[in-house]
Amino acid sequence: MTGSPISYAVLSSGIPDDPNLGAAPEDSPEVPVMYTARSLAALEVAGLAAQVSDAARALAPRALDSEAHGALLADAIAVRALADRFVAAAAVAERGNEATWRELGDAAGMSGSTAHSTWKSAEADWETAYLDVLSAAVLGDPDLDATRRAARLDTWIGAHGGDESAPGPVAARLELLSTDGEAEQLAxxxxxxxxxxxxxxxxxxxxLVLRRAEVDEALAAALAPRLRREQLRRAAANRAYARELVAELPAAVAARYRERLDTPKIAEYASSDVPAPVPIPTVVASIGPTESATAESDSAPPL
Known part of the structure; x- marks a missing residue:
């Protein structure tokens, strides 16, 4: 994302350094939790709003200090640069809510074409950043976990005059990806x-291969019995391929995935009206891991 007007630092390096926030939990989620691009773009705006607020508030008491010439101006320019990122992130979030460039231009006092040229690169960079955040979710990276970031923002809002009785002003509004949506984004x-x-x-x-297996299993649950078997064949092949890939990882890393590898999400097959899944060894022999790993679903539409 070199040269981007937005660095997406809130999702990649944290919420403002504030003692009221507390430390984020260190445990990783058992399975990935994935949110829509629209929700994560809004989370970026919320985090930058907190950063701008903290930066401006920190500058206020220093305005009358007799510091070295240029120090106050340099600090003010730094706040303005942060505010510019905030504005660009807001434009991206608006686009995620299907705002047109003309509507954004009207809000900013410029033409739609000027709005497009001003923020089009930020929108393109966000599409890339979103996949980066999904990568972190697949890995269960606590430093990039959106659920934790939202919870810490909720704490920040409460510590700075927000309504503490409200149920998570940020976290409660995050939208999870649907199973179909997650399948598209994983592809x-x-x-x-x-x-x-x-x-x-x-x-x-x-x-990633393991998560695709889990999503395929979840998708199978919603299919008619005659269609379900093929979906599970693909899931089983992905799961078997994931076992091969995990076996090549260092032992300490592989241990994180062992329970999920051995626990297919196919409990629905206990129901008498659903045919039993094809045993995994049979599926691997008939399909093979390489084919399953390279098979792609239909291309997802642009974010």
Whole structure:
């Protein structure tokens, strides 16, 4: 994202350094929790709003200090640069809510074409950043976990005059991806990893293949019995391939995935009206891990 007017630092490096926030929990989620692009763009705006507020408030008592010449102006310019990122992130979030460039231009006192040229690169960078955040969710990276970030923002809001009785002013509004939506975004992430010039990170790719297996199993639950078997065949092949990939990871890393690898999400097959899934060894023999790993779903629409 070099040269971007937005660095998406809230999602990649944290909420403002404030003692009232407390430390984020260190445990990783058992399974990935994935949110819509619209929700994460709004979370970015909320985090930048907190950063701008803290930066401006910190500057206020220093305005009358007799510091070295230029120090106050330099600090003010830094706050303005942060505010510019805040504005660009807000434009991206508005686009995620289907605002037109003309509507954004009207709000900013400019033409739609000027709004487009001003923030189009920020919108494109957000599409890339969103896949980066999904990668972190697949890995269960606590430093990039949106649920924790939202909870810490809720604490920040309460500590700065917000309504503490409200049930999570930020966290409660995050939208989870639907199962279909997650399948589409995981397919996009898979395509990006396989098309990049360097080999994918081994743990990321193993975690991605495992998550695709889990999503395929969840999708199978909503299908008619005659269609369900094929969905589960693909899920079982992905799960078997994930086992192969995880086996190549360092032992301490592989241990994080062992329980999920051995627990297919197919409890619905206890129901008498649903045919039993094809045993995994049979599926692997008939399909093979390589084919399952490279099969892609339909291309997802742009964010």
């Amino acid at each position: 996009r992430l898979d395509t990006r990893l396989l098309e990049q010039d360097t080999e994918p990170d081994p743990e990321l790719y193993a975690a």
